[in-house]
Amino acid sequence: MKLIITDIKNPNFNISGEHQIISPQRDIKPCIGCFACWTKTPGECIIRDGYNKTGITMGKCDELIIISECRYGSVSSFVKNVQDRAISYIHPCFVIKKGEMHHKRRYFNTLKLTAYFYGNDITEEEKENARNLMQSNVDNYNGELGKVYFYNSKEDLEGIAL
Amino acid sequence: MKIAIINASPKTRNSNSELILSDLKHYLNDQCEIIDTKLSYNCAFNRVYNEVKDADSWLFAYPLYVDNMPSHLLKFLEWLSDNKLSTKRNIYAICNCGFYEGVQAECAINVVKFWCNKTGNVFSGGVGVGGGEAFDALKSVPVGYGPKTSIDKALGTIAQAIATKSTTSSKFVNLDYPRFLYKIGATGRWHKLIRKNGGKVKDLGRQLT
Known part of the structure; x- marks a missing residue:
């Protein structure tokens, strides 16, 4: 299954196969840093606003597609909020991989992450940071990084084949 | 000289950011006037902005969440930028990560740097702190000693830059403590x-x- 996380409210993408889209259709509450999703209700966020099961959904996916405005070399705050609320996808304990400390797996699927960033004034430095962020994400998700694309505007993503 | 220290941990209390800021304040001592404020997950942006708007410099302290800054801080930066509320300040950043290696906070520090570039502020240095989870256990260790030696040295350097309203290069530091024991x-x-x-x-x- 493909999981698409986007900050575009009414996305118009041409998506093939089984998929789920997470977009700002309803308000999302921020992560409160309680770590209950690791130590009280392992695997699920305790904030019941409809975004609490994203970690579980990620465990069922083989593709994660992020479509976000590039803000200062980062995903936008909405996409980051969804990511923060889904840390239960991974295990709290650490392992050493590629000489660095990362999180242990909770699930054993391998996510392939593809990212589509948009924005009319993304600098080369910001693009590099966004790529590095996606690489760090897959290192902790125990996934693989696919392509990271940059578009000049949200409109350029209309009807894109995913 | 007024520095606004913005603790942007989502937690309302007992955060590792707070413990790290306590060591930073030791170095700042009486060298500048400090405006201490919280930007936890439930804070109103207007209130926080009104508290810090008169400061010459701002310092953001935050934990690393999913290899980046927490979303509520990113949303605050977007809000400031979209409302054209902040320019020409010296901006400092301290990001602490649960991972041992402070360098894993580099992307999260860069986000503050690029925000400065977009908003006309002056990014003036950052510290990526590794091993943040150990800070609670190190509360009784004097500043600048033991496993905190390298981290506190970097905090001392950025404190000096803050006090003189100058720019320093970003530093990424680990605990002076073996990684396997930290794990x-x-x-x-x-x-x-x-x-x-x-x-x-x-x-x-x-x-x-």
């Missing part, structure tokens, strides 16, 4: 927390469908 300690902490909540250690890896 054992962190694992023990999670085991303790799940037991405290009535769970078993194996529940930490529970898979939900």
Whole structure:
């Protein structure tokens, strides 16, 4: 299954196969840093606003597609909020991989992450940071990084084949 | 000289950011006037902005979440930028990560740097702190000693830059403590927390469908 996380409210993408889209259709509450999703209700966020099961959904996916405005070399705050609320996808304990400390797996699927960033004034430095962020994400998700694309505007993503 | 220290941990209290800021304040001493404020997950942006708007410099302290800054801080930066509320200040950043290697906070520090570039502020230095989970256990260790030596040295350098309203290069520092022991300690902490909540250690890896 493909999981698409986007900050575009009414996305118009041409998506093939089984998929789920997470977009700002309803308000999302921020992560409160309680770590209950690791130590009280392992695997699920305790904030019941409809975004609490994203970690579980990620465990069922083989593709994660992020479509976000590039803000200062980062995903936008909405996409980051969804990511923060889904840390239960991974295990709290650490392992050493590629000489660095990362999180242990909770699930054993391998996510392939593809990212589509948009924005009319993304600098080369910001693009590099966004790529590095996606690489760090897959290192902790125990996934693989696919392509990271940059578009000049949200409109350029209309009807894109995913 | 007024510095606004913005603790942007989502937690309302007992954050590692708070402990790290306590060491930073030791170095700042009486060299500048400090405006201390919180930007936790439930803070109104207007209130925080009104508290810090008169400061010459701002320092953001935050934990690393998913290799980046927490979303509520990113949303605050977007809000400031979209409302054209902040320019020409010296901006400093301290990001602490649960991972041992402080360099893993580099992307999260860069986000503040690029925000400065977009908003006409002056990015004036950052510190990526590794091993943030150990700070609670190191509360009784004097500033600048033991496992905190390298981290506190970097905090001392950025404090000097803040006090003189100057720019310093970003630094990424680790605990002066072996990584394997830190990893054992962190694992023990999670085991303790799940037991405290009535769970078993194996529940930490529970898979939900």
